[in-house]
Amino acid sequence: MLFLDITDTDFDRQFSAILNRSEETSAQVLETVRGIITDVRTRGDEALIDYTNRFDRLNLTDAAGLEIGRQEVEAAVAAVPAEDLAALKLAVERVARFHEKQKSQTWLSTEEPDILLGQKVTPLDRVGIYVPGGKASYPSSVIMNAVPARVAGVREIIMVCPTPGGEINPAVLAAAHLSGVHRIFRVGGAQAVAALACGTATIPRVDKVTGPGNIYVATAKQLVFGQVGIDMIAGPSEILVINDGTGTPAHIAADLLSQAEHDELASSILITTDRSFGEAVAAEVEYQLGQLSRESIARASWEKFGAIIVAGSLEEAAAFSNRIAPEHLELAVADPFGLLPRITNAGAIFMGHWTPEAAGDYLAGPNHTLPTGGTARFFSPLSVDDFVKKSSIISFSEQGLKRLGNDIVRIAGLEGLEAHGKSVGIRLGLG
Numbered sequence: 377m378l379f380l381d382i383t384d385t386d387f388d389r390q391f392s393a394i395l396n397r398s399e400e401t402s403a404q405v406l407e408t409v410r411g412i413i414t415d416v417r418t419r420g421d422e423a424l425i426d427y428t429n430r431f432d433r434l435n436l437t438d439a440a441g442l443e444i445g446r447q448e449v450e451a452a453v454a455a456v457p458a459e460d461l462a463a464l465k466l467a468v469e470r471v472a473r474f475h476e477k478q479k480s481q482t483w484l485s486t487e488e489p490d491i492l493l494g495q496k497v498t499p500l501d502r503v504g505i506y507v508p509g510g511k512a513s514y515p516s517s518v519i520m521n522a523v524p525a526r527v528a529g530v531r532e533i534i535m536v537c538p539t540p541g542g543e544i545n546p547a548v549l550a551a552a553h554l555s556g557v558h559r560i561f562r563v564g565g566a567q568a569v570a571a572l573a574c575g576t577a578t579i580p581r582v583d584k585v586t587g588p589g590n591i592y593v594a595t596a597k598q599l600v601f602g603q604v605g606i607d608m609i610a611g612p613s614e615i616l617v618i619n620d621g622t623g624t625p626a627h628i629a630a631d632l633l634s635q636a637e638h639d640e641l642a643s644s645i646l647i648t649t650d651r652s653f654g655e656a657v658a659a660e661v662e663y664q665l666g667q668l669s670r671e672s673i674a675r676a677s678w679e680k681f682g683a684i685i686v687a688g689s690l691e692e693a694a695a696f697s698n699r700i701a702p703e704h705l706e707l708a709v710a711d712p713f714g715l716l717p718r719i720t721n722a723g724a725i726f727m728g729h730w731t732p733e734a735a736g737d738y739l740a741g742p743n744h745t746l747p748t749g750g751t752a753r754f755f756s757p758l759s760v761d762d763f764v765k766k767s768s769i770i771s772f773s774e775q776g777l778k779r780l781g782n783d784i785v786r787i788a789g790l791e792g793l794e795a796h797g798k799s800v801g802i803r804l805g806l807g
């Protein structure tokens with residue numbers, strides 16, 4: 377872990393290892409992922425079976441084994457304890473209620489005479505949701521991806537999820553059942569993304585791939601973009617906490633570790649205006665690490681990509697955070713709403729000392745699929761909008777075309793595109 381003062385002369389150099397953590401890995405990963413995508417495109421199910429057997433330690437012999445059927449899902453739902461099922465249902469309801477508010481409607485505007493303009497909203501036909509399953513299992517990610525798709529009206533939701541050693545957490549299948557997933561395949565990594573993007577004999581080609589995943593998944597999504605839609609780059613988790621010396625160091629330490637435990641490549645950063653608070657958090661992290669069942673992952677992440685930074689003011693801390701554009705930002709300060717206007721880049725913002733990031737991970741309502749690696753500068757959280765497309769509607773009456781026709785012809789002339797101008801002129805009897 378780095379303990380730095382933001383005014384240190386070589387702050388930027390020291391901090392760059394954390395900032396560039398995805399670049400560091402992507403060069404080596406890119407080559408592997410490119411190869412996997414080409415192979416799946418060429419050999420289809422055969423390649424999927426090979427990679428799944430190799431990376432997830434399965435013994436599949438034919439493509440039929442790739443799909444998790446209805447019976448297996450029903451058995452999983454029956455195996456989940458009633459209280460767990462109730463918690464998942466609560467999450468589904470809360471996430472659905474939040475996402476219902478995001479729905480946009482088809483609209484037509486008649487504010488101008490003779491011209492009608494509007495926008496038609498159409499759900500995507502078939503989407504693929506990636507549910508990570510390598511180092512942890514994520515029923516919550518099923519909900520966060522499938523529910524907005526269902527709210528948007530997507531006809532078919534295909535889910536892919538790796539099952540290391542052939543095991544799948546029944547809660548993942550129960551969450552799929554509760555969220556309205558239509559078909560589930562036991563594949564993960566770059567090969568799953570490639571299958572969704574290209575289609576194989578067994579896995580249908582989708583219009584868009586959404587969902588978080590490790591560096592192989594994130595890289596694959598980047599590479600197939602264009603052939604298929606993607607939501608964003610949602611890679612290894614991140615948290616940045618801004619603090620003003622108020623609150624409890626043990627709470628902040630716990631929040632930092634809640635993201636570190638996802639992945640060795642996760643990054644957890646505290647920026648505080650109070651050096652002694654920072655020192656207390658460092659000691660707490662050390663103490664709490666020793667108590668975690670996922671200590672080795674969390675420790676690797678904290679040691680390589682963890683940082684505690686001392687800033688001169690909250691303004692300086694906010695400016696630093698905007699530069700990082702973290703996936704999750706906690707404003708662990710006395711007056712979070714006072715600081716909020718200064719925040720311009722962040723996937724999700726958690727306000728005050730009683731809003732741990734984990735509340736957003738599970739059931740507050742907003743989506744937990746968020747942009748990582750600084751991409752919150754231009755990407756937004758996954759939303760219902762990701763599962764629809766919009767078409768413009770333009771309707772002129774004869775009068776409308778007469779009113780605007782000359783100017784259309786004029787602009788066509790500016791571009792030297794005579795046929796464009798003529799398509800108007802021929803209707804209006806212009807020279």
Ligand SMILES: NC(=O)c1ccc[n+]([C@@H]2O[C@H](COP(=O)([O-])OP(=O)(O)OC[C@H]3O[C@@H](n4cnc5c(N)ncnc54)[C@H](O)[C@@H]3O)[C@@H](O)[C@H]2O)c1
Nearest residue numbers: 508509510511538564565588589590612613638639744745
């Ligand atoms: N941003 C979000 O919303 C969000 C939500 C949940 C999880 N996450 C992140 O998702 C990630 C989940 O990662 P995970 O590993 O647990 O599961 P994962 O499902 O993303 O990845 C597992 C797959 O990675 C592939 N893989 C692993 N090693 C490989 C190698 N050497 N070569 C080629 N392929 C390889 C395998 O195919 C394996 O099935 C974590 O980084 C976590 O932080 C993000």
Ligand SMILES: N[C@H](CO)Cc1c[nH]c[nH+]1
Nearest residue numbers: 514516517613614737744
């Ligand atoms: N924090 C993750 C997004 O980076 C989401 C998640 C799922 N489960 C627990 N956490």
Ligand SMILES: [Zn+2]
Nearest residue numbers: 613634635737
């Ligand atoms: Zn999390």
